[in-house]
Amino acid sequence: xxxxxxxxxxxxxxxxxxxxxxxxxxxxxxxxxxxxxxxxxxxxxxxxxxxxxxxxxxxxxxxxxxxxxxxxxxxxxxxxxxxxxxxxxxxxxxxxxxxxxxxxxxxxxxxxxxxxxxxxxxxxxxxxxxxxxxxxxxxxxxxxxxxxxxxxxxxxxxxxxxxxxxxxxxxxxxxxxxxxxxxxxxxxxxxxxxxxxxxxxxxxxxxxxxxxxxxxxxxxxxxxxxxxxxxxxxxxxxxxxxxxxxxxxxxxxxxxxxxxxxxxxxxxxxxxxxxxxxxxxxxxxxxxxxxxxxxxxxxxxxxxxxxxxxxxxxxxxxxxxxxxxxxxxxxxxxxxxxxxxxxxxxxxxxxxxx
Amino acid sequence: xxxxxxxxxxxxxxxxxxxxxxxxxxxxxxxxxxxxxxxxxxxxxxxxxxxxxxxxxxxxxxxxxxxxxxxxxxxxxxxxxxxxxxxxxxxxxxxxxxxxxxxxxxxxxxxxxxxxxxxxxxxxxxxxxxxxxxxxxxxxxxxxxxxxxxxxxxxxxxxxxxxxxxxxxxxxxxxxxxxxxxxxxxxxxxxxxxxxxxxxxxxxxxxxxxxxxxxxxxxxxxxxxxxxxxxxxxxxxxxxxxxxxxxxxx
Numbered sequence: 001x002x003x004x005x006x007x008x009x010x011x012x013x014x015x016x017x018x019x020x021x022x023x024x025x026x027x028x029x030x031x032x033x034x035x036x037x038x039x040x041x042x043x044x045x046x047x048x049x050x051x052x053x054x055x056x057x058x059x060x061x062x063x064x065x066x067x068x069x070x071x072x073x074x075x076x077x078x079x080x081x082x083x084x085x086x087x088x089x090x091x092x093x094x095x096x097x098x099x100x101x102x103x104x105x106x107x108x109x110x111x112x113x114x115x116x117x118x119x120x121x122x123x124x125x126x127x128x129x130x131x132x133x134x135x136x137x138x139x140x141x142x143x144x145x146x147x148x149x150x151x152x153x154x155x156x157x158x159x160x161x162x163x164x165x166x167x168x169x170x171x172x173x174x175x176x177x178x179x180x181x182x183x184x185x186x187x188x189x190x191x192x193x194x195x196x197x198x199x200x201x202x203x204x205x206x207x208x209x210x211x212x213x214x215x216x217x218x219x220x221x222x223x224x225x226x227x228x229x230x231x232x233x234x235x236x237x238x239x240x241x242x243x244x245x246x247x248x249x250x251x252x253x254x255x256x257x258x259x260x261x262x263x264x265x266x267x268x269x270x271x272x273x274x275x276x277x278x279x280x281x282x283x284x285x286x287x288x289x290x291x292x293x294x295x296x297x298x299x300x301x302x303x304x305x306x307x308x309x310x311x312x313x314x315x316x317x318x319x320x321x322x323x324x325x326x327x328x329x330x331x332x333x334x335x336x337x338x339x340x341x342x343x344x345x346x347x348x349x350x351x352x353x354x
Numbered sequence: 355x356x357x358x359x360x361x362x363x364x365x366x367x368x369x370x371x372x373x374x375x376x377x378x379x380x381x382x383x384x385x386x387x388x389x390x391x392x393x394x395x396x397x398x399x400x401x402x403x404x405x406x407x408x409x410x411x412x413x414x415x416x417x418x419x420x421x422x423x424x425x426x427x428x429x430x431x432x433x434x435x436x437x438x439x440x441x442x443x444x445x446x447x448x449x450x451x452x453x454x455x456x457x458x459x460x461x462x463x464x465x466x467x468x469x470x471x472x473x474x475x476x477x478x479x480x481x482x483x484x485x486x487x488x489x490x491x492x493x494x495x496x497x498x499x500x501x502x503x504x505x506x507x508x509x510x511x512x513x514x515x516x517x518x519x520x521x522x523x524x525x526x527x528x529x530x531x532x533x534x535x536x537x538x539x540x541x542x543x544x545x546x547x548x549x550x551x552x553x554x555x556x557x558x559x560x561x562x563x564x565x566x567x568x569x570x571x572x573x574x575x576x577x578x579x580x581x582x583x584x585x586x587x588x589x590x591x592x593x594x595x596x597x598x599x600x601x602x603x604x
Contacts, residue, residue, distance in 0.1 A: 024432070024436060051436075053431070053435065055461075057457055059457075059458075060425070060428040060461065061428075063421065063422060063429050063432065063458070064435070066419075066421070066428075066429050067401075067419070067428065067432020067434075067435075067436065068432040068433070068436040070429070070433065071432075090422065093422050097420075197419055198437065198440070199396055199437070200395070200396050200417055203396075206414070206415055206418060208411045208417070208420070212408060
């Protein structure tokens with residue numbers, strides 16, 4: 001087993017990415033993900049073939065990612081909310097050209113310039129497309145520094161497998177906190193990418209990386225084919241964790257830092273005799289619809305705990321088919337709900353008949 | 355019988371979609387010829403823009419990537435950083451390179467990215483039907499400057515070669531035209547040099563090609579070529595604006 005080291009979440013992502021075979025990083029400074037770029041700036045020049053480049057803008061950075069992704073190599077960029085908004089054009093092109101790449105969003109409060117404290121208010125942007133056109137990203141949400149590392153490796157593997165961009169949707173807390181982490185010591189197996197542009201070497205017809213189709217029938221076909229792939233992702237790649245859900249009457253749903261706070265509240269509720277449980281989505285696209293639907297059969301209320309004005313709550317309501325009330329327990333603008341606030345929501349949902 | 359003229363191998367057989375009298379065809383040929391002459395087709399990757407040349411990926415027989423509007427130099431940066439042994443070129447128009455993509459242009463130049471940039475300046479947005487471009491001349495009538503470009507409200511045209519040659523970064527910056535045989539021959543040499551520089555790891559090389567758009571200028575192809583001489587070249591003087599290696603060799 002590998003040795004455990006104490007690392008910041010942002011640094012764990014960077015080191016995990018390098019170990020996953022990502023030797024190209026492009027970024028632009030923004031708080032609170034700075035440590036990630038700084039780590040890459042230090043490490044990449046020391047690795048053979050390693051590239052760190054501070055781009056002139058987030059827009060340039062994501063287009064550099066598009067360039068490297070076109071050559072079939074693993075590549076990433078990282079930013080925080082306002083910067084990720086700037087990347088949306090490029091992300092749409094990457095999705096439209098069926099390229100794998102990793103985008104890390106260490107979220108901060110918004111809208112606009114917002115603040116620099118943790119937030120989850122980019123849920124819609126991450127899970128519903130974000131840029132123009134019909135597309136999805138595989139969106140993974142870490143709740144520990146260990147997961148920052150583990151999900152980074154997984155994101156690269158899934159992006160390659162399904163030829164689509166993946167996003168690690170973290171928040172300022174996850175980026176800044178330090179925890180012991182175990183990093184993978186063996187390099188992953190890389191899959192063949194015969195579609196990549198590498199030069200024809202005069203041995204094959206030219207490869208074209210493109211998202212332009214002026215004939216609508218052709219463009220429609222690419223959309224349908226892409227969504228067949230998305231259906232496979234939804235079938236195979238849903239990930240979540242359940243805690244005390246077997247006999248739960250109140251179901252709390254939360255990811256990232258909100259899930260850690262919620263878990264404490266569930267423990268407290270159980271101590272006080274309230275049958276509460278937690279579903280922690282690890283992928284928010286694909287969303288753990290079946291787990292939520294199942295919870296709706298035996299819980300009398302579902303509480304969505306979010307660092308936003310309520311975004312995931314819409315997916316919960318859809319997945320539960322509104323069979324039970326779905327309520328929101330939230331803070332926004334960089335604030336984090338306390339375990340007490342979540343506990344109070346659980347208590348209120350339990351009503352008098354606990 | 356001896357072959358005295360043939361299509362460059364680096365062009366595919368796809369029929370070009372360009373308007374009659376458009377000079378993109380000439381420029382495509384010059385680029386393909388340079389690639390052929392240097393024997394680099396098998397390791398060349400081109401980046402197509404958004405604009406009239408958007409479908410350049412169908413015309414060049416090397417590997418091709420279609421970039422977002424203005425982002426070709428950033429995409430080319432990614433390609434080159436990933437594959438330093440390959441030859442990477444972008445093919446961009448004036449709206450793409452000098453307006454929406456200005457930041458990518460200036461910064462790839464100042465980083466001296468070892469790429470080749472083919473910049474087609476016809477002083478108008480052709481693909482979208484003839485709007486004012488960053489390089490449209492003062493007084494030039496376009497769809498979005500119907501009373502002529504008024505410099506008081508629309509500002510002045512941007513001279514890319516002059517601007518970029520103030521930077522320490524780039525290796526080679528030249529402006530050519532394709533409105534007569536003499537100028538086409540100059541353009542051929544400049545384009546070849548811009549690729550050669552990359553082969554020799556010299557760095558960022560940009561060739562601006564003053565060209566025509568008869569359709570959106572509302573002229574016959576011949577009048578459009580004359581208009582280049584009478585109006586475009588006086589505002590955009592031809593010549594080599596920067597050639598670091600030549601300077602070092604002095």
